[in-house]
Structures are given as structure tokens and as C-alpha cells.
Amino acid sequence: MLITQLKSKEAIEALAQGKVVIINCHGCKEVYFAEHEADALQKELSASKEVTQIITTDYICNPDNLKLQLKKHMDKINAADTILVFSCGVGIQTVAAQFEDKHVFSCCDTYPLPGFQGVTPLNVDCAQCGECYLNGTGGICPITACSKSLVNGQCGGAKNGKCEVDKDMDCGWERIYRKLEKLNKLDAMKYDVPKVRKYGNPDAE
Amino acid sequence: MKITELFQRDEFVITAEVGPPKGIHIDHLIDDAHKFLADRVHALNVTDNQSSVMRTGSLATCKVLKDEGLTPIFQITCRDRNRIALQSDVLSAALLGIENLLLLTGDYTTLGDNPQAKPVFDLDSVSLTHAVKRLEEGFDLAGNEVDGEPPKFAKGAVVSPCSDSVDVQLAKMEAKVKAGVEYFQTQGVYEPEKFFNFMEKAKQFGVPVQLGIIIPKNVGMCRYMNANVAGVHVPDDMIEELKADKEKTKAGDTGVEICARLIKECKDHCQGVHIMSLGWENRIPEILDLAGVAPITK
Numbered sequence: 001m002l003i004t005q006l007k008s009k010e011a012i013e014a015l016a017q018g019k020v021v022i023i024n025c026h027g028c029k030e031v032y033f034a035e036h037e038a039d040a041l042q043k044e045l046s047a048s049k050e051v052t053q054i055i056t057t058d059y060i061c062n063p064d065n066l067k068l069q070l071k072k073h074m075d076k077i078n079a080a081d082t083i084l085v086f087s088c089g090v091g092i093q094t095v096a097a098q099f100e101d102k103h104v105f106s107c108c109d110t111y112p113l114p115g116f117q118g119v120t121p122l123n124v125d126c127a128q129c130g131e132c133y134l135n136g137t138g139g140i141c142p143i144t145a146c147s148k149s150l151v152n153g154q155c156g157g158a159k160n161g162k163c164e165v166d167k168d169m170d171c172g173w174e175r176i177y178r179k180l181e182k183l184n185k186l187d188a189m190k191y192d193v194p195k196v197r198k199y200g201n202p203d204a205e
Numbered sequence: 206m207k208i209t210e211l212f213q214r215d216e217f218v219i220t221a222e223v224g225p226p227k228g229i230h231i232d233h234l235i236d237d238a239h240k241f242l243a244d245r246v247h248a249l250n251v252t253d254n255q256s257s258v259m260r261t262g263s264l265a266t267c268k269v270l271k272d273e274g275l276t277p278i279f280q281i282t283c284r285d286r287n288r289i290a291l292q293s294d295v296l297s298a299a300l301l302g303i304e305n306l307l308l309l310t311g312d313y314t315t316l317g318d319n320p321q322a323k324p325v326f327d328l329d330s331v332s333l334t335h336a337v338k339r340l341e342e343g344f345d346l347a348g349n350e351v352d353g354e355p356p357k358f359a360k361g362a363v364v365s366p367c368s369d370s371v372d373v374q375l376a377k378m379e380a381k382v383k384a385g386v387e388y389f390q391t392q393g394v395y396e397p398e399k400f401f402n403f404m405e406k407a408k409q410f411g412v413p414v415q416l417g418i419i420i421p422k423n424v425g426m427c428r429y430m431n432a433n434v435a436g437v438h439v440p441d442d443m444i445e446e447l448k449a450d451k452e453k454t455k456a457g458d459t460g461v462e463i464c465a466r467l468i469k470e471c472k473d474h475c476q477g478v479h480i481m482s483l484g485w486e487n488r489i490p491e492i493l494d495l496a497g498v499a500p501i502t503k
């Protein structure tokens with residue numbers, strides 16, 4: 001079981017640039033999704049921003065299913081500048097992988113609860129860290145795509161694009177860099193204060 | 206002495222790497238340091254469980270070298286300690302009078318001789334640099350105040366100029382500079398052209414860079430590095446050179462000549478040299494003589 005919690009309204013508003021398509025995933029019974037809060041927030045966004053389509057579907061973590069579900073919305077998606085995804089971390093990464101050239105942003109942070117973790121495809125993983133990094137990394141998760149879960153860029157261990165830990169695994173940060181390069185978003189790797197993980201209990205403020 | 210003071214005086218800064226043994230007898234390391242390095246290098250890097258192989262600690266060895274009148278550089282990796290232990294060890298270093306740090310992410314645990322160990326990586330080279338900078342400002346990473354006069358270090362880091370993804374490395378280098386890194390030592394360089402191109406781009410950061418040199422001992426070692434060591438590539442003609450005169454290579458003379466030539470070629474493009482001799486400390490004076498680098502003046 002996992003919980004997706006909405007990012008702050010300010011954070012989401014800042015992400016909604018240009019023509020915006022919103023994708024909600026209500027698929028998985030193993031995920032607690034803040035459906036009503038998301039709905040209210042998206043209504044507000046529609047009033048203040050250029051939201052061209054709100055899509056609510058299920059199991060976007062499955063790439064084939066995702067493709068099928070979005071088929072009838074492709075005109076809007078192709079014309080969009082930004083895709084905002086309200087789902088767990090796996091769903092966001094699947095959408096980002098499907099639309100390589102689009103700015104795909106996460107509107108949720110995903111927290112774990114003990115027990116079964118729902119349906120996930122094999123090539124993408126969400127560690128439910130509760131502080132989703134996907135918005136600064138081109139929709140590729142540094143926590144699960146990097147063996148060391150580094151959050152400030154590539155270590156010195158990659159050779160020919162492969163990870164020092166597993167030569168069959170692509171270096172996560174090289175993937176992130178290339179994706180950001182493609183999106184013309186390398187500035188996302190330039191920030192003033194280095195990122196530091198928060199391992200404390202998110203409920204214990 | 207902080208090695209940043211030497212860079213500020215425009216000295217060509219020479220450092221060498223020593224690795225603590227897997228055991229507590231370090232007389233040999235100290236003897237070699239006095240005999241071959243004391244007059245030739247400004248400071249000695251002490252590795253932190255290099256290649257994830259468990260050994261005597263870097264901090265303790267730094268203290269022993271300092272007591273011997275040498276200048277140590279305390280290498281710290283993020284592999285084995287969380288932020289509490291890392292910050293604590295940085296303060297301990299200051300307490301022991303150790304002023305030079307080299308801040309690294311660290312090799313992964315499974316590469317070493319205790320592959321079952323838990324990999325930590327709570328911080329990385331960038332956030333560790335930030336943590337040290339915060340300590341210098343009188344606060345820990347969580348914002349708690351540190352009592353009394355805060356410590357001050359020369360903060361170093363590494364970069365791989367010959368990496369096959371040098372643009373990704375440069376992005377990380379920029380993040381390190383922003384976080385407070387004041388000097389760089391590079392991964393081993395065997396391709397001067399790549400190094401020049403790298404330095405051309407790294408110039409913008411305005412931070413001194415020491416050329417990294419790994420003594421190529423034999424053909425097998427070069428092939429191993431080409432297959433397994435990130436950021437290192439020994440070109441074919443250099444491998445041929447090592448093959449050409451087997452006796453000379455076996456005696457170590459070919460490797461020494463190659464290192465001297467690399468230093469000579471790259472000297473004007475960098476601010477110092479860092480030699481990783483992997484046990485061949487005794488050949489370092491010869492390399493520097495051949496490269497035309499004079500003994501240091503104290």
C-alpha cells in the first residue's frame with residue numbers, strides 16, 4: 001500500500017506552464033489517492049491556467065495500457081507544453097518515458113505503507129521516498145535508477161554509460177543528463193543549495 | 206598547512222596518494238613517505254578504505270603522518286558513514302589539526318572485500334562539501350549551532366577529465382564548485398588531448414586542477430583499467446610501448462617514463478599533479494626528476 005500526497009498548490013501552479021494536459025491515475029486499489037483534493041485543485045488550475053484536457057484513467061504504470069488509454073487524447077497531448085501527472089512515482093516515470101520530448105511533471109509525493117505495493121512494470125520503480133525528485137530529473141528517478149540513489153549528479157563510476165555496480169544497468173545520471181539535454185532543461189541541475197535526502201518520518205513535523 | 210595557500214601563491218602543487226594497510230603496522234608506509242615523498246610532494250592523500258577494501262582508517266593515518274611532520278589530505282567517502290558520522294569525523298579532523306580534505310562519494314560496497322556490507326550514501330560528494338562548508342560557518346547540516354570557533358579546511362574533490370561522458374562530469378564539477386570545492390584532483394589521465402579539452406572547459410570555474418597520474422606498471426594492469434576502471438583509458442600505442450621492451454617494463458622504467466612524459470606535456474595546462482603510485486612510491490622522485498619538476502622548497 002502506498003499513499004500519494006499532493007504537492008503544494010504553489011509548487012503545482014509553478015509547473016503548469018503553457019498548454020497543460022493533466023493525467024490522473026485512479027487505477028490501483030493499493031494506492032490511496034487524494035481524489036477530491038486533486039479534483040478541487042485541478043478546477044482552480046483550469047480557471048487560472050490553460051488546461052486543455054483532464055484525463056482520468058487507470059493503471060498508467062503499464063506502458064501498453066497507457067498508450068491505449070491516451071490514444072483518443074493524442075491531439076491535445078501533442079499540442080501540450082506540459083503534462084502534469086497525478087499518480088504514484090511509477091506512473092509519472094512511465095508517462096515521462098512515453099513522451100520523451102515533453103515536460104512531464106509530478107504533482108504528488110509518494111509515501112510507503114507496509115504491505116503489498118500494487119502493480120508496477122519491471123523496468124521502472126518508485127522507492128516511495130516521499131520527496132519526489134522527478135520534476136528536476138526529466139521524469140527519470142535518481143533514487144531507483146542510480147545504484148547509489150545519488151541526488152546531486154553522476155558519480156565517477158560510470159564507464160561507457162554503464163553503472164559500476166552492474167554493467168548491464170545504464171548509469172541513471174547519464175540517462176537523466178541526456179534527457180534534460182534533450183528537453184533543453186540542463187539548468188535543472190544548477191541550484192544553489194545541494195539536495196539532501198530527508199529520512200525522517202514525514203509525519204513527525 | 207592548507208594546500209589552497211600553495212595554489213594561491215601560484216605554486217605547482219604536487220601530491221601523492223598513500224593507502225593505509227589492512228592491519229595496524231604502518232612503519233613501512235611512514236618510512237617510504239620520509240624516504241621518497243617528504244622532499245618531493247607538498248601533501249599526502251590518505252585513502253579511505255580504497256576500492257571498498259576494509260583497511261586501517263584514513264583519519265588515524267593522517268594523524269600519524271602529521272605527527273611525523275608531513276602534510277596529510279584526509280580523504281572522506283560517503284559509502285560507510287551517514288551524515289552524523291561524517292560531520293563528526295570532519296570535526297575530529299579539525300581537532301587533530303588536519304586541514305586538508307578530499308571529499309568523495311566513494312566506490313560501491315560490492316566492489317570491495319566486504320561485499321555484504323550496507324551501502325550508506327546518505328550524503329554524496331556535493332552534499333558532503335556543503336556540510337563541511339556549513340560547519341565552517343558554525344552550523345551542522347540540520348542548522349544546529351557548533352560551539353566556539355568553527356574549523357576551516359582546504360576542501361578538495363575529484364573529477365574525470367577522460368570520462369566517456371565528460372559533459373556529465375563537468376556538470377557535476379560545477380555543482381561541486383558551487384558547493385564550496387576549492388581544488389580538484391583528477392582521475393588518471395593517459396590522453397593529454399582529452400585533458401587539454403577538458404581544462405579548456407573547466408577553466409570557467411576558476412578552481413585549480415591537479416593532473417591525476419596512475420603509474421602504468423604493466424600491460425595487464427592497463428587492460429584491466431580499460432575494461433573496469435571508470436574514467437581511465439590507456440591508448441593502444443601506450444600499451445604497445447609497454448609491450449616493446451619487456452625487461453624495461455618489468456623493471457618499471459617504461460611506466461616511469463610514460464608518467465614523466467604525461468606530466469611534461471600537461472604541466473602548462475594545470476596547477477599541479479597528483480600521483481597515484483599504488484605501492485610504487487619509491488619511483489615518484491624519478492618521475493618528477495624526469496618531468497623536470499624540482500624538489501619542493503619548504
